[in-house]
Amino acid sequence: MAGSENQKFCLQEVLDSFQLCLSPNKEVYLEHYIAGWRGLVKFLNSLGSVFGFISKDAVSKIQILVNFLNSENGSQYATVQSMVKFELDNKLVDVDKKGICPESGCRTLLRLHRALRWLELFLERLRTSKEDDKTSVMCREAYNESLAQHHPWVVRKAAGMAFFALPGRPTFFEVMNVGPPEQVVAILGKAVPLISEVYLITEELYLKHNLLDLP
Numbered sequence: 405m406a407g408s409e410n411q412k413f414c415l416q417e418v419l420d421s422f423q424l425c426l427s428p429n430k431e432v433y434l435e436h437y438i439a440g441w442r443g444l445v446k447f448l449n450s451l452g453s454v455f456g457f458i459s460k461d462a463v464s465k466i467q468i469l470v471n472f473l474n475s476e477n478g479s480q481y482a483t484v485q486s487m488v489k490f491e492l493d494n495k496l497v498d499v500d501k502k503g504i505c506p507e508s509g510c511r512t513l514l515r516l517h518r519a520l521r522w523l524e525l526f527l528e529r530l531r532t533s534k535e536d537d538k539t540s541v542m543c544r545e546a547y548n549e550s551l552a553q554h555h556p557w558v559v560r561k562a563a564g565m566a567f568f569a570l571p572g573r574p575t576f577f578e579v580m581n582v583g584p585p586e587q588v589v590a591i592l593g594k595a596v597p598l599i600s601e602v603y604l605i606t607e608e609l610y611l612k613h614n615l616l617d618l619p
């Protein structure tokens with residue numbers, strides 16, 4: 405998988421990864437969750453260096469999770485559910501905000517999980533958008549409704565500036581690399597509910613274990 409962030413993006417690949425994410429009993433496989441994010445980072449990279457600071461942060465979080473998956477405890481990280489259990493049972497999470505485990509799997513995944521909500525809201529806006537709607541507006545609205553609430557002023561400001569550099573809807577659809585606009589809309593129609601399901605399962609799990617505010 406190394407270096408896959410530099411290859412050409414294809415929306416179908418992301419859809420496939422999120423499809424593979426769910427086990428028959430609705431657990432979330434970390435490997436496929438990570439693959440989905442790798443695909444999205446590819447997309448971001450293809451939009452240019454203005455988005456480098458966002459892509460860099462996503463890549464570093466992906467890498468932390470990959471390292472856990474490849475560690476001697478890798479099998480405990482097979483699913484998000486098993487990761488949460490393992491890290492909580494072994495006191496590997498900063499539940500009482502002490503800063504002893506600043507890079508736990510749970511807190512790292514939480515950052516991507518929050519970004520997944522932004523993605524869901526953004527893709528749904530794209531799916532239902534009209535030809536001359538602005539991607540920057542869709543992106544900002546989705547961001548303000550989700551991730552922005554977890555970001556300090558300086559990050560919100562930087563993100564806001566980057567949104568201005570987003571290409572228009574036609575270019576955006578082209579970069580998705582799945583064919584004409586109707587096809588993009590059709591694939592988005594499959595991707596959004598899937599992403600939403602993965603998001604909800606993770607959200608409920610984190611809520612149950614009181615992990616939604618991990619520092």
Ligand SMILES: CCCCCCCCCCCCC/C=C/[C@@H](O)[C@H](COP(=O)(O)O)NC(=O)CCCCCCCCCCCCCCC
Nearest residue numbers: 415444445447448457458461462515516519522543559563
């Ligand atoms: C296509 C437009 C892309 C716009 C992306 C919108 C999200 C804006 C996020 C701005 C993040 C700025 C970077 C810094 C973040 C960190 O401070 C912050 C907190 O981390 P910490 O607690 O370790 O400090 N990190 C995060 O919240 C995680 C952010 C992860 C963002 C990943 C975004 C990937 C975007 C993929 C684009 C895919 C487009 C979809 C097309 C099919």
